[in-house]
Amino acid sequence: MSDGADDRVDRESVVSSGPTRIRVLHVDDEPSLGETAALWLEKTSEHLSVVTETSAPEALDRLAEEPIDCIVSDYDMPGMNGLEFLEAVRESDPDLPFILFTGKGSEEIASEAISAGVTDYLQKEVGTDQYTVLANRIERAVGEQRTADALEESERVLSTLMSNLPGMVYRCRNEPDWPMEFVSDGSLDISGYSKEALTAGAITYAEDVIHPDDRQEVWDAVQAAIEEGVPYKLEYRIETKQGDIRWVWEQGRAVDTADDGTAVLEGVVTDITEQKEREGQLRQAKQRYRRVVEQDLFGIYIIRNGVIEYINPKAASIFGYTPEELTDGMTAFDIVAEADHDRLRENIRRREQGDVGQLQYELTGVRKDGSRFDFEVHSGVIEYEGEPALLGALVDITDRKERERELEQYETMIETVGDGVYVADEDLEFVTVNDAMTDLTGYDRDRLVGSSATLVLSDADVEHALAVRDELRTTDRDVGSLDINLQTADGESRPCEVRFRILTDDDGTYRGTAGVVRDITERRQYERELERQNERLDEFASVVSHDLRGPLTVARERTELLHETGEDLHYRKARSAFDRMDDLIEDVLELARQGRVVEETEPVAIESVAREVWSTIRTGESTLSVSTDASVVADRNRLYSLFENLLRNAVEHGSTSPDSQARQDAVEHGATGSENSESSGDGVTVTVGLTTGSRPSTPDGAKADPAGFYVADDGPGIPPDERDRVFEASYSTTEEGTGFGLDIVETIADAHGWSVSVSESDGGGARFTVSGVDIVAPDETDG
Incomplete structure (x- = not known):
């Protein structure tokens, strides 16, 4: 049987071997199917003329009454099925092209059809493209049969011509005796010897036929032509069986090589005395062949x-x-x-x-x-x-x-689409996928094509997809869409959006879906982040509306009292309320800025940042100790802000001296000073170092363990029941504090993908630990 690729033949070259029309008898017990097939076949090809019958017996009657070039028959018909019909046709016409065109396909039926002598076998499909294939099969079958008939006639003419030629056609081995493998009947007329005598070896052409005086010259001429790779043309004398001397003309050439390396010669020997008769016969043969060649094959x-x-x-x-x-x-x-x-x-x-x-x-x-x-x-x-x-x-x-170019352009467009593209049949089996689909799933094309969509979908997603598909089939909508979690070959679950269309044939029968699959991982991440930039906004709005209400009320009341009394105390209280509102607004803005996800990072030396921050805040009698020279991979500005809030918090809440409130007021308003030298008193000692078990990466490129760093003090610490609340926005243990400092620390950590926690330090104070940090060895940092 032929495959689909063989159907792409040049129609003109197939049907031009005979009359311009091909008369087709289509037999199908379903009249509507027969009529539809006839209409489409005649529409598909101008060369086809189709008549129909609804049963095999009626078709046999028509076949006996009028000439038919090709039969197209269904298989499953009452009374006499397609194979029985084929056998009946073959009894009267063994060569008539017969195509079994059936909706009931199986290897067993195909095997029986081939054994019964069917010309071609084609299974019915849905859609009108099948009639293009069927038309091509019909034209090819008829063309091949007409070609075979023409070839048979040509061979008959050639055989007649060889029999009528006044000469001898031969095939022999190139040996001194020239032993003959084949000799035509003309040998009897030329030499008086029968072809049987020459091929049996009892009579040798070289010794018994060629004239003794010419044998060497003939041998030399043939050998020279063989060596030069050209035909040889000779004139020499022969002795007939009756003893007559005749002149002959011989033309031949080496056409093959035997297993032992001996050349095989083919040629013709003719009697020159009958040249005119021979030329007349050749002209006649030439005319016959010209008539064959000039047909529109x-x-x-x-x-x-x-x-x-x-x-x-x-x-x-x-x-x-x-x-x-x-x-x-x-x-x-x-x-x-x-x-x-x-x-x-x-x-x-x-x-x-x-x-x-x-x-x-x-x-x-x-x-x-x-x-x-x-x-x-x-x-x-x-x-x-x-x-x-x-x-x-x-x-x-x-x-x-043109069809190949269009197909190539279509394939190029599909393959250049960044999203996965697929076609699935009615059973959810993949028929076609592009490269992007293989990249998306992790399965190669051979694994996907022919596999069910359940290979890459969970049971829940399959059920969801079928529900959307069924809903789409009952509505006028062209495109359906759904979100799924694609199950990849390496076990990942990848969120994707699928947009697909329903595929149907011309009569509306459902044939599957074609769709585009887009990876929406980044979109999901963005949505989650947006939901989190929204939660923060709600939190900011709540904090601002709550925390600003108090100082705003104080400012309003003190302003009215100042207006009534003119006392300077009311001015100072109002000014303090305004300053607190300014601090709240600045901290809220800082919190919003620090909440953005970090995109660019670099190795930043922990000691460098910590000491730079320490030099800008009012530290009083407190001291700083940094126990590491490693670096952390971070956004430098945000890491600076994180240390600024942690170190201020340690100084503000760790000191127990009477003037700590004054220092706290200064810190809350961003005051700076130079009291950052290492000294003693009732200031606190703040320690910065790596967490226990941290291992910096080495210069040879080994990755660091996800570790972290800490900021600890030896102050009064934070009670255990308060530790869960210290990172809440607006939480503060003093009236003057905004409560945003540690919330900013946590926001900066989240933006880097870190986590922050609070515990008791070795000195009994507070210890803030930042975890999940990439630590870099000193040789890899920029200092």
């Missing part, structure tokens, strides 16, 4: 030295010329695009140098009106009027090339 040409010596009407019509125009001095280069001249010139050169193999190649032709088209060439070498020439057949493949 194929485009045929003969080219010698680049000049068109002969071209049949079929080939001439392809180029838009008459045969007379093309053979009036035109060359092959006149009808081939200039871009293909080098290829054409190379092929002609190869032929002229004795390359006798078959060549098949494509060229761009130029018609008489200047338009261009694609054609395919099959060529070989012949001897034409005593010189080597190219004999070839050509086929117009413009339509085929």
